[in-house]
Each structure stands twice: as structure tokens, then as C-alpha cells.
Amino acid sequence: MTNEDSSKNAATRRVFVKQTGILAGGLIAAPLMSKANFFSGSDDTIKIALIGCGGRGTGAALQALLSKQKVKLVAMADAFRDRLDDCYKTLTADDISDYSSTVKNLKAQVDVPEERKFVGFDAYQKAIALADVVLLTTPPGFRPIHFEEAVKQGKQIFMEKPVATDPAGIQRVIAAAAIAKQKKLNVVVGLQRHYQNSYRELFKRKDLIGDITSAQAWWNNDGVWVRPRQAGQTEMEYQMRNWYYFNWLCGDHINEQHIHNIDVINWFKNAHPVKAQGMGGRQVRKGKDHGEIFDHHYVEFTYADGSILNSQCRHIPGTMSRVDELLVGTKGKILCGAGSIVDLKGNSLYKFDSTKENNPYQTEHEELFAAIAKGEYKFADAENGARSTMTSILGRLATYSGQIIEWDKAINSGLDIHPKVYAWDATPPIVPNSDGFYPIAVPGVTKYF
Structure with a gap:
């Protein structure tokens, strides 16, 4: 690729990231759009936010940073501070081994100062606002609300499977997927066989x-x-x-x-x-x-x-x-x-x-970030993710x-198994009995419809 081609791709990507946020009838407010692009600046660096810093989140961030594009991690969010810290430590280590045993120092691609490390149930909203692309890798029960927010803020998205844990969550994902299509937001779901x-x-x-x-x-x-x-x-x-x-x-x-x-x-x-x-x-x-x-x-x-x-x-x-x-x-x-x-x-x-097999975990990120760098709308995996x-x-x-x-x-049942309130002192939808055991479904007794 020549320098001229690289400059054209950078310009195309900047326009693409900007335009995808203002489509679909002005669903993104102008002040939010300005904040979302604050870190993008005028170069061709793709800014990412990691939502969920456990093992899979750490792996997804690693694969994104190892893609062939100019990618930088600028924000991190997790419910727990220790998980965020462990993830940050891994990503900024002197040597990192990915799934293919490739070793590379990624410190220069991790730019997450203290003020861009967010902790708690609402941390995702703050981190999403600071990036072009979001990686949604929390436990799957949170996927519908995180996906909705990423679409609302006009971001390109990688989200892990599964995308929900109940039919109500599936419906939320399907509805948000329709808006993502209107906005031409790339969405890749981590069902990696499609990339193998x-x-x-x-x-x-x-x-x-x-x-x-x-x-x-x-x-x-x-x-x-x-x-x-x-x-x-x-x-x-x-x-x-x-x-x-x-x-x-x-x-x-x-x-x-x-x-x-x-x-x-x-x-x-x-x-x-x-x-x-x-x-x-x-x-x-x-x-x-x-x-x-x-x-x-x-x-x-x-x-x-x-x-x-x-x-x-x-x-x-x-x-x-x-x-x-x-x-x-x-x-x-x-x-x-x-x-x-x-x-x-x-x-x-x-x-x-x-001998021609690949690492599909890496490929799904390679292809997603290549499309974003070129300003292409290529991936709409959310509906398939919801169906499976x-x-x-x-x-x-x-x-x-x-x-x-x-x-x-x-x-179409509306079955929703989630808490009414997300807070550390809130009561989850299922609690143990006096002996510490949880109620278990019993075939022939448990009924849904």
C-alpha cells in the first residue's frame, strides 16, 4: 500500500466513523457524537473500549490490538476493579502470548490512564462514549443492555456469544440489530466458526x-x-x-x-x-x-x-x-x-x-478492523447471534x-429472568435456601408456558 493509499483509507475511515454515528434519524445527540470522537483526532487510529475485563475480554482486546490496523485501547470497564487491573497488567506486560503463541509488546497500543478506567454497573456507558469500536465481553446476561447502548452511541461492535440469556433479552438484541443496520454499524459476534x-x-x-x-x-x-x-x-x-x-x-x-x-x-x-x-x-x-x-x-x-x-x-x-x-x-x-x-x-x-487452517478468534478481529479501516459496512452478525x-x-x-x-x-413470551435493579445490595432473581442451596428446575414440575 502506498502512502497515498494509506492517507485515502485514513480519511475514508474518519468519515465512516463519523457518519455511522449520525444516521437513523438523529438517534445520536450532537454533544455525545463530539465526545465519542474526541480521542479519534485527525489520524487513522481506531480507538477501542473494552467492556468486560475477564479472560475472554482480555483475549478479545489482545486480538483487536494484534490486528493489522492502527488500533489503540483507550478505555476499559468492568464491574470489578481487580479484574480490570489484571487485564490491564496482562495487556501491558513486556511479552504477551496470544492464541497462536505470537509474542509482541503492546504497551504503545494501550492508552488507558486512570480517568479512563471505569468500574461498576454503569461503567460501560462511560467507556463506550470514548471509542470508535467497542468490545462487549462481559457475562452474557449483560449483553442486551450493553449492545443497545453501543448501538445508541453509534459504535462499531464486536460482541461475544451468547448475546442473551432469556427471550426478553433476545428481543432487545433483535430490535437493536435493526437500528445497527440502519446506521450501518459493523457488528461481529464471536461465533468464530463463521471465521474458520x-x-x-x-x-x-x-x-x-x-x-x-x-x-x-x-x-x-x-x-x-x-x-x-x-x-x-x-x-x-x-x-x-x-x-x-x-x-x-x-x-x-x-x-x-x-x-x-x-x-x-x-x-x-x-x-x-x-x-x-x-x-x-x-x-x-x-x-x-x-x-x-x-x-x-x-x-x-x-x-x-x-x-x-x-x-x-x-x-x-x-x-x-x-x-x-x-x-x-x-x-x-x-x-x-x-x-x-x-x-x-x-x-x-x-x-x-x-495446513491451511487459521486462528478464527484472530480472523474475526482482522476482518472487522480491516472493514472499519476501509470505511466499509460489511458485518451484520447480531441477528444470527440472536437466532443461535x-x-x-x-x-x-x-x-x-x-x-x-x-x-x-x-x-414472544416476554420471559425475563433478570434483576429489577443492578446494585451490589440488590437481590438477584434467585437466592439460596437456609442450607445454602439454590432451587433447581425439575422436569415435569417446572413450567414456563
Whole structure:
């Protein structure tokens, strides 16, 4: 790229960032727009704000900073100061290893003085106002309100999956996504299979298997971390620290992890299920610090064309471990993990060259920031993120209740499992009994509709 081309791209990006904030009938007030662009200045540096400074947020910030564009982190926000400090320390270390083991010093790209470090439930609003692009990486229960605010302020957006934990949150995301489209705001959702070379190549060739008649999806492994209750914590702080085990924050592991596999099936079918039924429970992971979520789910999702997705996810140590997808068609099968397509007799129709695999976590940021640098409106992932998240939630409602749950009834139910007030002394939507255990869904007893 010549210097002249670089200057043209910089000018294009500045116009793009400015224009996207004033579209959609003046939804962004002029004073706010001025504040949002204060740090952008006249150069071509893309300013980012990190909302959620845990492990995934730290990883997302790292990947954004390692993109090929001129990117600078200018603001950080988290509910907890210690998480923000740990993230800042990691990003400003002398040597940082990303997911590809590339080592680079990023200190020059991190410009977050004390006055641009925000802590608390309202911290996100302040950080969002200072950037061109926001990274939304808090626990997923907060995603709808953070996404709404980012769209309202006219920002380009990367947000992690899942995008909600209940049907009410899904509706908020869908509504904000429509406004994002009007404003031509790029939105990338961290369903990284869409940015992985092997999956992209399989998708291009999915017609080799004919019409998809059934599918299987797995996320079976030992499980994740647990953060025990500490002395002096309010109930709200404990649940926020141990967020994986509370549905208003996580949505259960069928939503937080298994969404990846479910999303692949929806993507290849270009559809979502119309109903679900299944089974699940807590067989091994059932301590006080395990909150309310199940440790296994098995769901039969039915699509409008009659095809079935059999979905299973499990967090039980010592059991079969598999994270994968399989699609079966009238002419053959797609084995996603193997990167291969075979006919119904097992003969090879296509095999992905594994030497051409990429790091999809990095690619999703590379492509997003490249589009922003060029002034392009290219990504509108929010609706797909909402659709796959809602599929996962549908599965949870089915396993918790033991009933057949219909998509239309669920998504339009208004079911909202969130607190009425976000404050450290507020009461969360679920609390423990006198023995310290939380109420658990009971199939056949728990009802939603």
C-alpha cells in the first residue's frame, strides 16, 4: 500500500466513523457524537473500549490490538476493579502470548490512564462514549443492555456469544440489530466458526450432501471453573463472581458453550428449529457453588422441514469428551471436526487441507478492523447471534421443563429472568435456601408456558 493509499483509507475511515454515528434519524445527540470522537483526532487510529475485563475480554482486546490496523485501547470497564487491573497488567506486560503463541509488546497500543478506567454497573456507558469500536465481553446476561447502548452511541461492535440469556433479552438484541443496520454499524459476534477456514470451505460445498435431513452436535467435556463464595460478599457479588452457574448471567452451559455447535447446524441449514424437547439434570455437579444449572442436556430440535438436530452437552469429568458437529444429507455427510465430506457409502468427496487452517478468534478481529479501516459496512452478525442464542435457550427451557417448547411461543413470551435493579445490595432473581442451596428446575414440575 502506498502512502497515498494509506492517507485515502485514513480519511475514508474518519468519515465512516463519523457518519455511522449520525444516521437513523438523529438517534445520536450532537454533544455525545463530539465526545465519542474526541480521542479519534485527525489520524487513522481506531480507538477501542473494552467492556468486560475477564479472560475472554482480555483475549478479545489482545486480538483487536494484534490486528493489522492502527488500533489503540483507550478505555476499559468492568464491574470489578481487580479484574480490570489484571487485564490491564496482562495487556501491558513486556511479552504477551496470544492464541497462536505470537509474542509482541503492546504497551504503545494501550492508552488507558486512570480517568479512563471505569468500574461498576454503569461503567460501560462511560467507556463506550470514548471509542470508535467497542468490545462487549462481559457475562452474557449483560449483553442486551450493553449492545443497545453501543448501538445508541453509534459504535462499531464486536460482541461475544451468547448475546442473551432469556427471550426478553433476545428481543432487545433483535430490535437493536435493526437500528445497527440502519446506521450501518459493523457488528461481529464471536461465533468464530463463521471465521474458520475449514468451516467456511465445508459450507461452500454443503450442496455435495444434498438436502440436510438430520444433524448431531456435541459439547461434552469436564466443565469449567468454580469460584467459591468469599466472606463478606453480598449475594449479588457472589453470583457475579461465580457467574457461570446462574442463568440470568450465563444461561446454562447449553447456552454459553454449546451455542457454538448449535450455531453451526443453524448456519448450514440457514434456518432455526421450530420446537424442541429433551432431557437433562444434575447428576455430578450439584454443590452449593454450582448454583442452578444442569450438568447435562440432550435435546431434539425439530426444524420446519422436519429435519432433526440431536444435541448433547455435558460437564462431567471422566466421561467421553467431544466437541463437534455432523450433518447428514440425502447424498452424504459433513464431518465438521474432521473437515471432510463423504458420500453415503463413506467415499471421500472433499477433505480440507489442515495446513491451511487459521486462528478464527484472530480472523474475526482482522476482518472487522480491516472493514472499519476501509470505511466499509460489511458485518451484520447480531441477528444470527440472536437466532443461535435463542435456539440454545429453547433447548434449556425444554430440558428444564421436560415439555415440548415451541419457538414462536418462547421467543414472544416476554420471559425475563433478570434483576429489577443492578446494585451490589440488590437481590438477584434467585437466592439460596437456609442450607445454602439454590432451587433447581425439575422436569415435569417446572413450567414456563
